[in-house]
Amino acid sequence: MADSTESSAARPVRVGIVSVSDRAYRGIYEDRGGPAVRAYLDDVLATPWVAVARVIPDEVDVIRDTLVELVDDARCCLVITTGGTGPAPRDVTPEATAAVLDKELDGFGEAMRAVSRPNVPTAILSRQTAGVRGSALIVNLPGSPKAVRECLDAVFAAVPDCVDLIGGPRLDTDPSRVKAHRPH
Numbered sequence: 001m002a003d004s005t006e007s008s009a010a011r012p013v014r015v016g017i018v019s020v021s022d023r024a025y026r027g028i029y030e031d032r033g034g035p036a037v038r039a040y041l042d043d044v045l046a047t048p049w050v051a052v053a054r055v056i057p058d059e060v061d062v063i064r065d066t067l068v069e070l071v072d073d074a075r076c077c078l079v080i081t082t083g084g085t086g087p088a089p090r091d092v093t094p095e096a097t098a099a100v101l102d103k104e105l106d107g108f109g110e111a112m113r114a115v116s117r118p119n120v121p122t123a124i125l126s127r128q129t130a131g132v133r134g135s136a137l138i139v140n141l142p143g144s145p146k147a148v149r150e151c152l153d154a155v156f157a158a159v160p161d162c163v164d165l166i167g168g169p170r171l172d173t174d175p176s177r178v179k180a181h182r183p184h
Contacts, residue, residue, distance in 0.1 A: 012048040013169045015041060016070035016079035018056060018063070020093050021143060024083075025057040033082030036145035040152050041080075046172040052076055058084050063096035071100075071136040077168035078159065079136060080152075083143035085127045093140050094127045101131035101138065105162070108139060108155050115154035116147060130155075135167035157181045 017037045023029035038051055052074050056062050063084070070076045084093030098104065108130030116123035128151060130139040137159060141151050160171040160180040173180045 012050040013078075013171065014052055014074060014076040015049050016067075016074065016076035017051050017053045018066055018070070018079065018081040019054070019143075020056055020058055020063055020081055020084035022057045022090065024055050031055050032145050033141070033143040033148055036148040037080050037082055037141070037152075040149055044152075044156060044173050044178045046174050047170065058090040058092055060092045060096045060099070063093055064099050067097060067100045067133070067138060071133045071138070077136050077163050078171070079138045080141060081139070082141045082148055085129075085140055085142050087125050087127070091127070094129045097129060097131065097138055097140055100133050102133055104129065104131040105137075108158075111154045112141070112151040115150055119150075120147075132162075132166050135163075137162050137166065137168070153178070 017034050019031045019034035021029060021031065024031040034053055034055065041049065052070055054066050056066050067079060070079050081093055084091045109128045112128040113123050113126060126142050128140050141148050156178045157180055160173060161182045161184060163171050165184060
């Protein structure tokens with residue numbers, strides 16, 4: 001049990017991991033995106049962290065409410081979603097995310113699509129995005145474990161500085177894996 005005089009810097013930061021998939025939610029399909037996000041963060045984050053994980057269906061209201069709960073109530077400084085970023089009718093993660101953001105950060109989606117495009121011609125169909133709600137960064141990723149790692153590699157060097165700039169806790173990375181860029 002933590003001592004009440006313990007500094008907040010010693011407490012693990014909270015990171016939301018949201019798998020958006022009707023099939024995974026119903027138990028017909030094994031969620032692979034959420035575990036891929038967790039494995040990536042275990043690999044790159046040097047700051048102690050704890051996952052607040054959810055597996056939810058592709059429903060705008062459910063996605064929106066989950067993001068609000070993770071940021072406003074659970075106090076996650078970073079929320080990473082996986083799934084629901086394609087053009088299919090049930091792919092609504094970017095729309096639900098946009099509904100809760102204070103600011104969109106278009107560069108995240110641009111960088112993620114740019115890194116995927118040379119390997120997967122259909123990467124242009126993916127609608128990854130990111131933005132800020134309060135002092136939390138929300139990032140939408142595709143559902144494929146390979147795409148999770150590839151997309152996070154494309155943007156993660158900027159994540160710690162972004163979280164700093166919006167008033168979140170300090171996130172340190174393992175510089176041998178991802179060197180955080182902090183120009184501020």
